[in-house]
Amino acid sequence: MKIAKKDSINKKITLTDVADLAGVSAITVSRVINQPEKVSDALRTQVQKAIDSLGYIPNQHASSLASSRSRVIGVAIPSLSNIVFTDVLRGIYEVMGQAGYKVLLVDTHYSPLEEERMIRTLLSQSPEGLIITGGDQTKACQQFLQKARIPIVQIMELLPDPIDMNVGFSHTKAGYDVTAHLLAQGYERIGFIGARMDPRVQQRMQGYKSALEQAGKYEKNYIATTPEPSSVCAGGELFKSVMALTNGTLDAIFCANDDLALGALFEAQRMNINVPKDLAICGFNDTEAAAYVNPSLTSVYVGRYEMGVKAAEMIIRVLEEHDIESKHVDMGYIIRERASTQRLA
Amino acid sequence: MKIAKKDSINKKITLTDVADLAGVSAITVSRVINQPEKVSDALRTQVQKAIDSLGYIPNQHASSLASSRSRVIGVAIPSLSNIVFTDVLRGIYEVMGQAGYKVLLVDTHYSPLEEERMIRTLLSQSPEGLIITGGDQTKACQQFLQKARIPIVQIMELLPDPIDMNVGFSHTKAGYDVTAHLLAQGYERIGFIGARMDPRVQQRMQGYKSALEQAGKYEKNYIATTPEPSSVCAGGELFKSVMALTNGTLDAIFCANDDLALGALFEAQRMNINVPKDLAICGFNDTEAAAYVNPSLTSVYVGRYEMGVKAAEMIIRVLEEHDIESKHVDMGYIIRERASTQRLA
DNA sequence: TTGTATGCGTTATCAG
DNA sequence: CTGATAACGCATACAA
Secondary structure (H helix, E strand, O other), X not given: OOOOOOOOXXXXXXXXXXXXXXXXXXXXXXXXXXXXXXXXHHHHHHHHHXXXXXXXXXXHHHHHHHHOOOOEEEEEEOOOOOHHHHHHHHHHHHHXXXXXXXXXXXXXXXXXXXXXXXXXXXXXXXXXXXXEEOOOOXXXXXXXXXXXXXXXXXXXXXXXXXXXEEEEEOHHHHHHHHHHHHHHOOOOOEEEEEEOOOHHHHHHHHHHHHHHHHOOOOOHHHEEEEOOOOOHHHHHHHHHHHHHHOXXXXXXXXXXXXXXXXXXXXXXXXXXXOOOOOOEEEOOOOOHHHHHOOOOOEEEEOOHHHHHHHHHHHHHHHHOOOOOOOOXXXXXXXXXXXXXXXXXX | OOOOOOOOOOOOOOHHHHHHHHOOOHHHHHHHHHOHHHOOHHHHHHHHHHHHHHOOOOOHHHHHHHHOOOOEEXXXXXXXXXXXXXXXXXXXXXXXXXXXXXXXXXXXXXXXXXXXXXHHHHHHOOOOEEEEEOOXXXXXXXXXXHHHOOOXXXXXXXXXXXXXXXXXXXXXXXXXXXXXXXXXXXXXXXXXXXXXXXXXXXXXXHHHHHHHHHOOOOOHHHEEEEOOOOOXXXXXXXXXXXXXXXXXXXXXXXXXXXXXXXXXXXXXXXXXXXXXXOOEEEOOEOOHHXXXXXXXXXXXXXXXXHHHHHHHHHHHHHHOOOOOOOOEXXXXXXXXXXXXXXXXX
């Protein structure tokens, strides 16, 4: 037995309901919502009244199906607990929100396999564009990414062979530059600590190595890393490890990010090691705490929010069939010199 | 003129394409995907082969439309740059991901009006459940939230009159307890600094006030706040303000969160104020940096990840028509006493 | 400016 | 276990 067509309590309100109430056809209601300028003032207000009084909310699924426009952008990031990605996300949300796109976000947990599954999920929502992290996708993933035929931006790092568009900066170069800077400051025994060891951290470490090797100052035991996530605590532990490994002979440490750097600094203070007199500490990402701690930490600024904005804008421009200046954008970075790497005369 | 039906390059692959290739009907393919146990082994593998070879990805919009099950959960949080919310998010994503739900996330920028708009957006995606922050919704928003007839969890705070379900803790009580603790430690002139001043910070401040008033130690100029976002920097500034206001007579400060507390601590160090000898500092949220800085900061632990998990689980239980123990859950909190509020003998 | 017919890709319902 | 048919709610194409 069917329930009464109109007044049944649970029934969701549809375009047709609104049309009936307003005494127009469904398509007119549709127009009032999507192209109001194509409807006469009289009808428009009349329909709008019906919409309001019924509390009508359009069904996006039906809309997407009919129009093959989902207004959804998929975003895949490796972690929600890393400020690096949430900053980028903010930029993406800002731009996409303004432009009327919904963001469907997935967390890949730094795993290409998980990423493949998650991107499948994204694709099943018929996103009009995709923003994904790095270039570490599985073969299978790359394949259906190609087939998707939608604009895709790979963010965070500079990729040699992007799937489509690319916004990021060179972590290798940044690692190199930081180390070179430390060398230029007169530091000679420069250690490195890193955690998680995702591709980008590896690249920074590679840059560090190159710089030291080039200067003839590279030593294997200058490095301590862990596959565990980054944290202040891990920074302290890694710091102790590398100091032990080197019998405390290091005079500088390059930390793969600011959390580690804070941990190293706090631990150094507990060990009564004077920073920067006895030891220089350099972080990465230029987070707020690093800038305000005593002594303030030298770090590497990266325009993360701006990177998110840029990626989002590129997608939108392509979707609106505008040209884009370039499919590959280097956001660069800036080494922020602070007290922690400044020898006291 | 129509393009060739099958091989046209841009055509997306549909259920029918797979059915044709496998030599079965569309509904069988649908079953292979959604209820594999209802299809014979032979057909199932045959269909699966077709799916793989075509790289078929189901269209969720069509599926949602036909089944009125979207497998989407909407989440609204006030900010993406506050670790408090990203921690909760992690919990939500973890559980929802496992259970096969997509999460549609929106950022309300701490604005009820924006929240109303954003929740409209969420609703247009026919989510099966909603997780929203706090109880500060507009009247209009509350109304269509009611009409949505889906499970809704309001998180972060304990609400007197929740729309549906509620998971959180009492910020008022927490603020009170922290202050009482400080009093019990023998501190007498206890200041408060807060930023953003969203409802939850206001509640903490209210608790602080109550405790001081009750002890007869409340003074208006013990308080410095700003509507600006919280940050380490803001913490330093507010600290300077409140110290100026009170001519440096405070012997303790309760900071509305750990960022502010770190800022206050760093600033105190620069001013050569000894913490905790001259001044106690207490934070809120028990973040990692607060626990590892020197001296370690007393703070209030809150199970944020667990709160996200709980909220997600409640939604899922309701959706799967299980009973839930209670619609209202108090997650509680724990005051973590550390060096920053311990007078040296 | 407004309306009619049709189809988007999938699933519910009911038959076989 | 498998299939035919009719929705789901909306937008496109075309007509009026």
